[in-house]
Amino acid sequence: MVSICVKRISLCLIFCLVIGISHLICEENEPFIIGDIKVAPGDVRSGYLTVPDKEDPGCFIPVTIINGTKKGKTLALVAGVHGYEYPPILSLYRIKQMIDPKSLSGTLVLVHIANLPGFQKRIVYYNPYDWKNLNRVFPGDPEGTSAQRIAYVLTEEVVKKCDCLIDLHCGDANEALIPYCYWMLSGDQKLDNITKEMVLAFGIKHIIIDKSRTKDKSDSKYLGNTVVLYGKPAITTESGYLGRTDEESIARNVKGIISVMRYFEMIEGDPEPVSDPVWIDKYEVIYADMDGLFYPETKMGYYVSKGEKVGTIMDYLGNVKQELKSPFTGIILYIIETPPANKGEPLFEVGRIQKD
Numbered sequence: 001m002v003s004i005c006v007k008r009i010s011l012c013l014i015f016c017l018v019i020g021i022s023h024l025i026c027e028e029n030e031p032f033i034i035g036d037i038k039v040a041p042g043d044v045r046s047g048y049l050t051v052p053d054k055e056d057p058g059c060f061i062p063v064t065i066i067n068g069t070k071k072g073k074t075l076a077l078v079a080g081v082h083g084y085e086y087p088p089i090l091s092l093y094r095i096k097q098m099i100d101p102k103s104l105s106g107t108l109v110l111v112h113i114a115n116l117p118g119f120q121k122r123i124v125y126y127n128p129y130d131w132k133n134l135n136r137v138f139p140g141d142p143e144g145t146s147a148q149r150i151a152y153v154l155t156e157e158v159v160k161k162c163d164c165l166i167d168l169h170c171g172d173a174n175e176a177l178i179p180y181c182y183w184m185l186s187g188d189q190k191l192d193n194i195t196k197e198m199v200l201a202f203g204i205k206h207i208i209i210d211k212s213r214t215k216d217k218s219d220s221k222y223l224g225n226t227v228v229l230y231g232k233p234a235i236t237t238e239s240g241y242l243g244r245t246d247e248e249s250i251a252r253n254v255k256g257i258i259s260v261m262r263y264f265e266m267i268e269g270d271p272e273p274v275s276d277p278v279w280i281d282k283y284e285v286i287y288a289d290m291d292g293l294f295y296p297e298t299k300m301g302y303y304v305s306k307g308e309k310v311g312t313i314m315d316y317l318g319n320v321k322q323e324l325k326s327p328f329t330g331i332i333l334y335i336i337e338t339p340p341a342n343k344g345e346p347l348f349e350v351g352r353i354q355k356d
């Protein structure tokens, strides 16, 4: 009697062990729910997240969910936080075609155009209903104006449901910009190491070491920073410029996304991290403090010395009013290359190369 019992127990243990191991090796993914879209494992669904009307009009956020058959990370890719930044937007439509859920571990959340009102109206920086910059109003407010409500939906549906995120930007329609990324430091060594590997995997050479973002979760301002404040890795990337849709900028985004997916073991293959990163340990955006016309006197990617003239502002009557100088020696990450200079808006960004 006892020996039969022991046999049964050991058979049962072996059975549980086999099931457990096979479960670990190839664990089935679960359905993914975002807004009112439910996506079964192995399926792809596209649809819209709804931003309701309030005092100003509501809008929709077009999304695609690629839900892998196997378990893994949930990576969110967000394009179009600024609606006139096209290469990131176009790259996500390519990713949608490229990724087969049957060979994906985890879930890919594609936010095709976060700021659809800005995209539709062809507007730099802002949302046309409230003239706020979506990337300054996170985590958003369900009772606020249009940009704040968009930010709120993105925080609730994307930030809170993902494990990691790439916020894909580029130079706006007025900005000549070299490719670069922001590595946002949280102070948590483990998280910062993952984010560092993620930013290297994206493959862009110039990387800003960014310690400047607020630690206030209720006023996180930036999408990427919001994710980091939730204790999850996120990077902000910049590839593309001047409202163009050049192949090089789009392909750079696609390559970077694939490499990050490989880093998180979502698809087969090895990541291709940048081999010769250029770290930027300080950066400054110089803003216009008057309205007028901006005349750049250097170009994106050029090096400038401390105090060197970068451009001038002329008033609407043609009088030179101001000379803009570089606050320190560094590289021009972007510079405005269309005439309008508006008080409070950026003119250029300079980055200091870290010394070894």
Ligand SMILES: [Zn+2]
Pocket: 081, 082, 085, 169, 170, 172
């Ligand atoms: Zn942007």
